[in-house]
């Protein structure tokens with residue numbers, strides 16, 4: 001017998017909910033709206049919004065003059081706003097308030113690191129090329145070092161002068177435990193290191209909660225879009241706790257073999273098989289429900 005639970009903590013974060021509801025409000029009265037980059041890293045939700053008139057563009061130059069463009073929750077560097085103004089575009093700014101605060105803190109840290117002849121270093125733990133990280137770099141003219149993981153940190157350490165101040169920030173959706181490791185390593189190298197706790201509280205809480213959810217189920221279906229960076233982090237966390245975790249994009253990706261009995265009965269085929277369905281901050285609730293329904297009918 002199979003029972004299916006949907007993780008109550010999975011689904012869109014506040015920043016994504018806010019951006020999507022603003023897009024939908026606009027599209028109530030208009031037949032189209034341009035979004036600079038994918039409003040959410042989830043193909044199924046993008047298809048749904050595309051049918052309502054949301055057109056995703058890779059660059060502002062793809063938006064015709066005097067049109068309206070939405071800036072998503074990840075935020076953008078100041079140069080984007082300058083270009084939009086130059087081209088006469090109307091901007092619906094959906095930068096998440098948490099990201100806006102982080103951008104402000106990074107500008108302030110940069111000013112501190114270079115005040116009175118200092119030559120300090122700004123370090124960002126984030127994914128190179130990710131929109132949020134590009135937005136952060138834009139606040140300081142690109143003058144920061146970005147590291148994606150502990151191994152990359154080791155390669156950049158020789159470039160950092162630890163006799164000068166160093167300040168560290170994290171992209172909002174990174175893993176709290178990896179960030180703690182990175183900060184501990186940098187702190188061990190100098191006494192002028194300041195660590196900023198900038199992982200989004202909604203993401204940090206999910207890490208703790210998801211690990212318990214993964215442990216409480218025999219099989220886990222982790223639903224996330226290919227491009228979701230938060231999806232990768234949370235999937236890795238679930239897989240680390242429960243090796244029978246599968247990452248899928250939609251109900252179509254479910255393999256019935258995952259639920260079949262193993263010869264030794266180790267998967268509890270004769271007893272109850274507990275399947276957990278969870279996802280990233282970019283996974284819509286309706287998609288989690290569709291996956292759960294598909295499992296019940298497998």
Ligand code: SF4
Nearest residue numbers: 013015096098172200
């Ligand atoms: S993860 Fe947090 S910071 Fe990032 S968009 Fe969502 S609510 Fe905002």
